[in-house]
Amino acid sequence: MNRLKVNLPGLELRNPIMPASGCFGFGEEYAEFYDFSKLGAIMAKSATLNERVGNSLPRVAETPNGILNAIGLKNPGLEVILAEKYPFLAQFDVPIIANVAGSSEEEYVAVCSRIAEAPNVKAIELNISCPNVKEGGVAFGTDPEVAARLTRICKEVTNLPIYVKLSPNVTDIVAIAKAVEAAGADAISMINTFTGMAINVKSRKPVLGNITGGLSGPGIKPIALRMVYQVSRAVDIPIIGIGGVATVDDALEMIMAGATAVAVGTANFVDPYACPKIIDGLEPRMDELGIESIQALIDEVRENRFK
Amino acid sequence: MNRLKVNLPGLELRNPIMPASGCFGFGEEYAEFYDFSKLGAIMAKSATLNERVGNSLPRVAETPNGILNAIGLKNPGLEVILAEKYPFLAQFDVPIIANVAGSSEEEYVAVCSRIAEAPNVKAIELNISCPNVKEGGVAFGTDPEVAARLTRICKEVTNLPIYVKLSPNVTDIVAIAKAVEAAGADAISMINTFTGMAINVKSRKPVLGNITGGLSGPGIKPIALRMVYQVSRAVDIPIIGIGGVATVDDALEMIMAGATAVAVGTANFVDPYACPKIIDGLEPRMDELGIESIQALIDEVRENRFK
Amino acid sequence: MQVELLEIVSNKEIAHNIYEMVLKGEMVSSMNRSGQFLHLRMNDPNLLLRRPISIASIDEDTCTLLYRIVGKGTKDMSRYQVGDFVDTLGPLGNGFHFDFLSEEDQVCVIGGGIGVAPLYELGKELVANGNHVTFILGFANQDDIYYYEQFQELGKVILCTDDGSAGLQGHVGVALDQVDPTAVFACGPTPLLRLVQSSYSHLEHVYLSLEERMACGIGACYGCDTKKKDKRTCKDGPVFQRKEVVL
Amino acid sequence: MQVELLEIVSNKEIAHNIYEMVLKGEMVSSMNRSGQFLHLRMNDPNLLLRRPISIASIDEDTCTLLYRIVGKGTKDMSRYQVGDFVDTLGPLGNGFHFDFLSEEDQVCVIGGGIGVAPLYELGKELVANGNHVTFILGFANQDDIYYYEQFQELGKVILCTDDGSAGLQGHVGVALDQVDPTAVFACGPTPLLRLVQSSYSHLEHVYLSLEERMACGIGACYGCDTKKKDKRTCKDGPVFQRKEVVL
Numbered sequence A, B: 001m002n003r004l005k006v007n008l009p010g011l012e013l014r015n016p017i018m019p020a021s022g023c024f025g026f027g028e029e030y031a032e033f034y035d036f037s038k039l040g041a042i043m044a045k046s047a048t049l050n051e052r053v054g055n056s057l058p059r060v061a062e063t064p065n066g067i068l069n070a071i072g073l074k075n076p077g078l079e080v081i082l083a084e085k086y087p088f089l090a091q092f093d094v095p096i097i098a099n100v101a102g103s104s105e106e107e108y109v110a111v112c113s114r115i116a117e118a119p120n121v122k123a124i125e126l127n128i129s130c131p132n133v134k135e136g137g138v139a140f141g142t143d144p145e146v147a148a149r150l151t152r153i154c155k156e157v158t159n160l161p162i163y164v165k166l167s168p169n170v171t172d173i174v175a176i177a178k179a180v181e182a183a184g185a186d187a188i189s190m191i192n193t194f195t196g197m198a199i200n201v202k203s204r205k206p207v208l209g210n211i212t213g214g215l216s217g218p219g220i221k222p223i224a225l226r227m228v229y230q231v232s233r234a235v236d237i238p239i240i241g242i243g244g245v246a247t248v249d250d251a252l253e254m255i256m257a258g259a260t261a262v263a264v265g266t267a268n269f270v271d272p273y274a275c276p277k278i279i280d281g282l283e284p285r286m287d288e289l290g291i292e293s294i295q296a297l298i299d300e301v302r303e304n305r306f307k
Numbered sequence C, D: 001m002q003v004e005l006l007e008i009v010s011n012k013e014i015a016h017n018i019y020e021m022v023l024k025g026e027m028v029s030s031m032n033r034s035g036q037f038l039h040l041r042m043n044d045p046n047l048l049l050r051r052p053i054s055i056a057s058i059d060e061d062t063c064t065l066l067y068r069i070v071g072k073g074t075k076d077m078s079r080y081q082v083g084d085f086v087d088t089l090g091p092l093g094n095g096f097h098f099d100f101l102s103e104e105d106q107v108c109v110i111g112g113g114i115g116v117a118p119l120y121e122l123g124k125e126l127v128a129n130g131n132h133v134t135f136i137l138g139f140a141n142q143d144d145i146y147y148y149e150q151f152q153e154l155g156k157v158i159l160c161t162d163d164g165s166a167g168l169q170g171h172v173g174v175a176l177d178q179v180d181p182t183a184v185f186a187c188g189p190t191p192l193l194r195l196v197q198s199s200y201s202h203l204e205h206v207y208l209s210l211e212e213r214m215a216c217g218i219g220a221c222y223g224c225d226t227k228k229k230d231k232r233t234c235k236d237g238p239v240f241q242r243k244e245v246v247l
């Protein structure tokens, strides 16, 4: 029996661990470190219809046990991604979750409708929560109706399952989750980054060229966990837990909060082997904690969640 | 010239540093460590009309560079506070900012109307943002209209200036800030804690008796800074910056983001001398950075803020 | 109550995952009662909360802590080197009191696991006070036993292990009928404290040392209330008379 | 490109706030070009981002880094002890290339402040390649100068200090007219790079080593684009031909 196996709509994963979007590019660079057939899945960098050159510099800053980024969805655009990026990943035995972003409904629809051209892409993650682009991005993720509408129209143009990636910068994340579930979302991935900033006290100016950026890393894990916990009690679709996961225990904590799978972002920068190390550490730790299988743990959490 | 002097409505502060509400009790314990006449002001623990015994245990948990707390506004109730707690603080030459909480508008009004009985209390901080109590608390802090209404009716029953303490658990903190400013708030203090949680992977249960708690400490500083920055650009009333401040540079960063004064919470637990150490470190650091006075820095930030 | 950098004189494993740390500094001169604790700041800057650790022994110019590795903080502590300094807040809390005891009174001191630690200093003080002390000490198994010889120098020691690998088999309850004390002092896991609380309901002088998660450690944050929510473990405790607490 | 724990052979201050750290490990054998850098994980667990530091010298089985304390990370590094291990990702980036040079070609190597560091290994390689090298090195003042003797062993060194406390007074610009090189390599603060970029617009072979804040360090996150936003400093650089970049 594979004790680590979990299922997401459209995907069978050999384990619940995958790199988070934007923290792994399209894999080319990390492929020099390990074989991706080790991973549960890969969440690719956000794709937009046309190339995006990204925000002004600097784009990253360090904060206490966290980092701020304002990359600005830099990516080579759908054509190049379809022609080169997803195909590169096809050499590995691992399902790809394509991440789609846009600044208008039309752009999301245009990208979603073509993603299935890449046969190794098994699901779409709809990034409605990027805090680092002026138009669109997070705006789609802060209003339940807008988020639901976007989900619905994207569902219409693709047969791939759609996972909606939620923004934590909201008063009521449960309302957004319920709205996208009702609109047909097949799963939820959460969370994207918190809007934050850092100031250089010497120059008295913001560190980031974009002034604000998205906060990620272990410091935000408690908020991510709380949101996963709340949403998992309110929706029936599975959740990919994201936010500050750096260790085996962090990953298990996410699952205990209600996630079915776990994505690792910032930790890849700290240690390029972050994902395989967590994967290797799961079974020994499960033995210590008396966890038979990840699926059994998920079932146990689901059963207890209305108590 | 006192280079550290700043003003808040109703208060002259010898320096911009004060302990944050709930992280200093009513001062009795910290009085064994240093003379409070060193401090800019003291933000007292939240006062409610009647005694509150607090949440179930455990009430604190540690997270990466942060802590979670779910104290549950434990306090002995207004009578005892007026009879014993504020009077204890009257021996020190330091202005007190009383913090008022409640689970109904009536309770806030009842407490606010009597606070002025303590002559050393120079302002009221309206806690509309406590995430750790079931009724009220944060509910008042997430809806601009509710927050504005509460501010207005509290203003009516007291001559003391009212500072409204904002919750960061909202989509649009600027909207709340503008609403309370329009309703007559004299200042804004921000931010209270983020709702978060931690799970004990051995027991598979939440660490806190209350399940969720408020996240504070350096890990959240980038989000606090961003919010202070945004609000300071949208309102004219002064801001007391709170969230993750532990060092002199953190305090200066808050002021550079737009705050007029700075409150220190969690850092008091790490080091009981956190506030006096920051105060002592301000002038040497200002010399290094070429900052003539805190007021000059505040003015500079205000001038640049619409650029 | 003060903050001081105490110097590490020694720090070594003395039983399975149990460490003994000897600290030196001026603060030692203000330690005058067993049952109090120190609130230690960790080296790892991510660990914001101080860790409460009981004073296990107060000597000429040093004090001794005994701690078990259970998580990140105690793991961090186990790595501190001789000559390093530990940022220490203390001495804190209201320790063990026994002014009510007359010389020659029979006293029973009951401890389990790492809860045995503060009872060593208590034992020394009781012996100095002229009391006859029986120690009932429970451990998981032989590998977990520490300070057995030290306790034997102070009085009668009844040793129990859960698996019977040393002393009596079973928890401390199996030995309670061997003593008929005037006063009982206990520290250990909650089931042990509950047993002591209920077994000696006829006695006035039964004192229990409790644990609770703490932030400030000095009584200011209300983080560490006891279950009845009327007392703070850090300042009003950690030692309580049996009727004061619900377990 | 790999991750390895490199052992610290030495770590000491060699000029005001400038440290030299010598590291040992297998990775050294894969270092074969000046201008590359190592991405070092810090000991302080709060500092999540690795720090990019140029390889200043590649020797038999060690490599040398030269770094200036400017913030928390470099302060952290200055405390590492001989025998400690540094979690190192590297060697990274596209270093200095000079296959176009013929023996006897005149080369000018220009550095300012801590930017002088990677130029030492470059100098060694150029000399081994048979080139004549003139180094123009700028420092703030006498106390900041490091590796002066080492550079003198490699070729002519023109020293400049902002305050004139050693060598010529002024920034490196005051010395440019003393040389007429075939190729120029430069590393240092942006104003220095701008000066080099504009002063040698008639030359094809002008290479500039840039700095930018980095997250991954390997080309995956797009954190470190150059200003033109068409190249990543970490992977496509840090060394660029003068026309490739806007400063």
Ligand SMILES: Cc1cc2nc3c(=O)[nH]c(=O)nc-3n(C[C@H](O)[C@H](O)[C@H](O)COP(=O)(O)OP(=O)(O)OC[C@H]3O[C@@H](n4cnc5c(N)ncnc54)[C@H](O)[C@@H]3O)c2cc1C
Pocket (backbone or CB within 6 Å): B061, B062, C037, C049, C050, C051, C052, C053, C054, C055, C065, C066, C067, C068, C069, C070, C071, C072, C073, C074, C075, C114, C117, C118, C210, C211, C212, C213, C214, C238
């Ligand atoms: C008054 C008092 C005296 C104590 N004396 C001793 C002693 O002499 N020797 C000893 O080994 N242990 C003692 N403890 C328990 C000790 O404080 C914990 O084992 C220690 O804090 C665990 O820290 P950690 O980081 O290793 O564990 P983690 O589980 O990683 O700690 C996470 C958080 O929970 C807190 N925590 C975890 N367990 C406890 C606990 N049992 N009590 C209080 N807080 C806890 C930690 O302080 C920390 O804030 C005492 C506790 C109290 C309250």
Ligand SMILES: Cc1cc2nc3c(=O)[nH]c(=O)nc-3n(C[C@H](O)[C@H](O)[C@H](O)COP(=O)(O)OP(=O)(O)OC[C@H]3O[C@@H](n4cnc5c(N)ncnc54)[C@H](O)[C@@H]3O)c2cc1C
Pocket (backbone or CB within 6 Å): A061, A062, D037, D049, D050, D051, D052, D053, D054, D055, D065, D066, D067, D068, D069, D070, D071, D072, D073, D074, D075, D114, D117, D118, D210, D211, D212, D213, D214, D238
């Ligand atoms: C390719 C490359 C090679 C370098 N080689 C050297 C060298 O050989 N010797 C040396 O002393 N310095 C070198 N630097 C600069 C060095 O990386 C920074 O001085 C260092 O990261 C500062 O870290 P800190 O924590 O002390 O400063 P802080 O200002 O506290 O750092 C905060 C954050 O900003 C980043 N940062 C700050 N300054 C720089 C900078 N100039 N470049 C890139 N990131 C920065 C840090 O990495 C960190 O993420 C190089 C930079 C690059 C990009």
Ligand SMILES: Cc1cc2nc3c(=O)[nH]c(=O)nc-3n(C[C@H](O)[C@H](O)[C@H](O)COP(=O)(O)O)c2cc1C
Pocket (backbone or CB within 6 Å): A020, A021, A022, A023, A045, A046, A069, A071, A073, A099, A127, A130, A165, A191, A192, A193, A215, A216, A217, A218, A242, A243, A244, A245, A263, A264, A265, A266, A267, D215, D221, D223
């Ligand atoms: C440098 C960087 C770039 C990111 N880019 C994207 C992106 O393109 N699309 C997206 O949906 N999320 C992006 N994210 C968000 C992450 O996928 C993840 O949701 C977030 O970082 C929280 O997880 P972490 O704390 O593990 O990093 C990015 C995060 C970082 C740090």
Ligand SMILES: Cc1cc2nc3c(=O)[nH]c(=O)nc-3n(C[C@H](O)[C@H](O)[C@H](O)COP(=O)(O)O)c2cc1C
Pocket (backbone or CB within 6 Å): B020, B021, B022, B023, B045, B046, B067, B069, B071, B073, B099, B127, B130, B165, B191, B192, B193, B215, B216, B217, B218, B220, B242, B243, B244, B245, B263, B264, B265, B266, B267, C215, C221, C223
């Ligand atoms: C243990 C604890 C208790 C708190 N109690 C209160 C309270 O009673 N009223 C209140 O307005 N804020 C309370 N707060 C919030 C703090 O005043 C402050 O807003 C928050 O902790 C963020 O600042 P920090 O990161 O410096 O701690 C409490 C925070 C902590 C950690």
Ligand code: FES
Pocket (backbone or CB within 6 Å): C213, C214, C215, C216, C217, C218, C219, C220, C221, C222, C223, C224, C225, C232, C233, C234, C235
């Ligand atoms: S830990 Fe703060 S009151 Fe006890």
Ligand code: FES
Pocket (backbone or CB within 6 Å): D213, D214, D215, D216, D217, D218, D219, D220, D221, D222, D223, D224, D225, D232, D233, D234, D235
């Ligand atoms: S640092 Fe990630 S692309 Fe250069």
